[in-house]
Amino acid sequence: MITTTETMISLFHDFKGDAHRGIHIESVMTDTRVPGRKSLFIPIVGENFDAHSFLDKAIEQGAVAALWQKDIDLPAYVPTDFPVFFVEDTLTAMQRLANEYIRRVEPTVVAITGSNGKTTTKDMAASVLRKKFRTHYTKGNLNNHIGVPLTVFAMPENTEVLVLEMGMNRAGEIEVLSELARPHYGIVTNIGESHIEHLGSRENIATAKLEITAGFRESSLLIYDGDEKLLAGTKGITCGFSDYVDRKAENILLHDEGSRFQVEGSTYDLPLVGKHNVKNAVYVLTLAEKLGMNPEEVQSGFGELTMTGMRLEKVLGLQGSHVFNDTYNASPTSMKAVIDFLKQYQAKSHKILVLGDMFELGYHSRELHASVAESVTPDIDAVLSIGEDSRAITEEVARRFSSVLTAHYKEKQELIEKLKSLLQEDSVVLVKASRGMKLEEVVTAITNE
Ligand SMILES: CC(=O)N[C@H]1[C@@H](OP(=O)(O)OP(=O)(O)OC[C@H]2O[C@@H](n3ccc(=O)[nH]c3=O)[C@H](O)[C@@H]2O)O[C@H](CO)[C@@H](O)[C@@H]1O[C@H](C)C(=O)N[C@@H](C)C(=O)N[C@H](CCC(=O)N[C@@H](CCC[C@@H](N)C(=O)O)C(=O)O)C(=O)O
Numbered sequence: 087m088i089t090t091t092e093t094m095i096s097l098f099h100d101f102k103g104d105a106h107r108g109i110h111i112e113s114v115m116t117d118t119r120v121p122g123r124k125s126l127f128i129p130i131v132g133e134n135f136d137a138h139s140f141l142d143k144a145i146e147q148g149a150v151a152a153l154w155q156k157d158i159d160l161p162a163y164v165p166t167d168f169p170v171f172f173v174e175d176t177l178t179a180m181q182r183l184a185n186e187y188i189r190r191v192e193p194t195v196v197a198i199t200g201s202n203g204k205t206t207t208k209d210m211a212a213s214v215l216r217k218k219f220r221t222h223y224t225k226g227n228l229n230n231h232i233g234v235p236l237t238v239f240a241m242p243e244n245t246e247v248l249v250l251e252m253g254m255n256r257a258g259e260i261e262v263l264s265e266l267a268r269p270h271y272g273i274v275t276n277i278g279e280s281h282i283e284h285l286g287s288r289e290n291i292a293t294a295k296l297e298i299t300a301g302f303r304e305s306s307l308l309i310y311d312g313d314e315k316l317l318a319g320t321k322g323i324t325c326g327f328s329d330y331v332d333r334k335a336e337n338i339l340l341h342d343e344g345s346r347f348q349v350e351g352s353t354y355d356l357p358l359v360g361k362h363n364v365k366n367a368v369y370v371l372t373l374a375e376k377l378g379m380n381p382e383e384v385q386s387g388f389g390e391l392t393m394t395g396m397r398l399e400k401v402l403g404l405q406g407s408h409v410f411n412d413t414y415n416a417s418p419t420s421m422k423a424v425i426d427f428l429k430q431y432q433a434k435s436h437k438i439l440v441l442g443d444m445f446e447l448g449y450h451s452r453e454l455h456a457s458v459a460e461s462v463t464p465d466i467d468a469v470l471s472i473g474e475d476s477r478a479i480t481e482e483v484a485r486r487f488s489s490v491l492t493a494h495y496k497e498k499q500e501l502i503e504k505l506k507s508l509l510q511e512d513s514v515v516l517v518k519a520s521r522g523m524k525l526e527e528v529v530t531a532i533t534n535e
């Protein structure tokens with residue numbers, strides 16, 4: 087249950103209809119294409135639609151009240167007793183309602199941001215914390231100005247810990263989300279190059295990520311990447327691999343199914359591959375410790391990870407090959423991190439990289455694409471690229487290593503045909519690009535049906 091129309095009167099004084107009846111509202115509807123029994127309809131003005139034109143459908147789908155932008159005429163067909171709350175802006179009102187719900191439920195709030203690893207760290211945190219607390223967390227990647235409120239509205243009233251992923255591609259966006267959520271804990275996973283097109287520099291990205299402290303309370307705590315020089319001196323707990331961090335991962339053993347590492351003498355086994363995920367895990371175990379969990383409880387959570395797909399997701403490929411689907415998103419930092427993982431992968435020795443364009447890298451996109459080649463070594467047998475700017479990757483690899491097979495494609499089908507011709511039992515393929523490239527289509531084409 088989210089609220090009642092009676093409670094909403096205290097937030098939104100300008101209303102019509104039988105709001106005083108205290109109608110129970112059990113969910114929020116922002117999409118009339120999805121049923122919402124006893125829901126509050128919040129019409130959002132988007133890129134393709136203005137949802138104000140769907141009020142009739144909303145009522146049909148189960149809405150029992152609605153927010154309404156004051157500068158838009160209310161349709162004549164609206165029943166006189168149907169509660170409508172008039173607001174300046176429905177999105178801002180939705181965020182205010184979410185803040186009110188958090189104040190009512192009073193969970194411990196954990197906010198996670200960073201250029202890479204937000205979803206992974208959020209999923210890890212949820213898997214660990216739910217061992218001890220009633221935990222609600224962001225589903226998938228619903229992490230923006232709309233996704234965060236929707237996550238809050240879906241929170242059960244008995245929630246003890248709320249884990250929110252906070253994304254951004256412009257300055258100021260995380261500040262809004264942090265002030266909405268008022269986190270007790272914040273995590274900054276890393277500072278990469280994601281969305282640098284809009285931010286202009288990594289320094290600006292770091293500043294934007296630190297907006298996560300905007301809504302902090304007096305006792306709130308930041309846990310962050312201590313290896314990142316742009317964050318040096320920030321108040322909080324530093325995590326990472328350097329000797330000077332507060333929580334250092336040591337004695338790291340990377341293997342094909344995950345890793346083993348120690349932090350302050352406690353040993354952890356993480357069933358997630360990649361050294362970058364060791365650091366993500368240190369954020370989580372540090373958070374869990376602050377919430378009173380012991381290493382055994384944390385390890386139990388690591389052993390029951392429920393992860394969102396398309397993040398180094400391993401599937402069986404044609405000819406008995408292994409395929410790692412890392413197609414949700416990509417930036418130079420994350421692309422280099424997974425290439426390092428592929429070089430260390432032991433189960434297969436014929437290693438193929440399929441790399442697509444990375445978006446929103448701005449003016450320096452081509453040189454940032456080329457920089458990915460710095461991680462490629464002759465351990466990699468083939469690099470196939472697709473898109474516009476990723477040609478810079480294969481060109482730079484070819485310049486560095488004549489032994490590595492390189493090819494660039496504009497069309498997925500051509501790349502798929504070449505890739506199928508290369509596959510052998512001993513092959514391992516890693517596929518990665520920005521979301522907009524939709525390279526999961528390549529993964530599908532080379533995996534066993
Ligand atoms: C606004 C919205 O929710 N849109 C969703 C909608 O898109 P559609 O094009 O159909 O509608 P419009 O947005 O034009 O319409 C406005 C509203 O009208 C509703 N509506 C439409 C038709 C209809 O018949 N009835 C209706 O009621 C509609 O529902 C809208 O509310 O549907 C799509 C398909 O389901 C959704 O994909 C689309 O969702 C958008 C993309 C969205 O922002 N969803 C959030 C809930 C979300 O969190 N999505 C995440 C991705 C977030 C992300 O990209 N994060 C970035 C950081 C970026 C931060 C910020 N600057 C930003 O730009 O987002 C990151 O790097 O992680 C997800 O989908 O995974």
Ligand SMILES: Nc1ncnc2c1ncn2[C@@H]1O[C@H](COP(=O)(O)OP(=O)(O)OP(=O)(O)O)[C@@H](O)[C@H]1O
Nearest residue numbers: 201202203204205206362397398412415420423424
């Ligand atoms: N700490 C990290 N450092 C560098 N790369 C990372 C890190 N964590 C994850 N990655 C890489 O980034 C990819 C995306 O991970 P994830 O989806 O968790 O990040 P995200 O921040 O949620 O991304 P997005 O901004 O697209 O939502 C992973 O598959 C992996 O390749």
Ligand SMILES: C[C@@H](N)C(=O)N[C@H](C)C(=O)O
Nearest residue numbers: 415445446520521522523
């Ligand atoms: C999906 C959104 N979070 C994102 O990462 N956009 C990049 C730049 C893309 O479109 O792939």
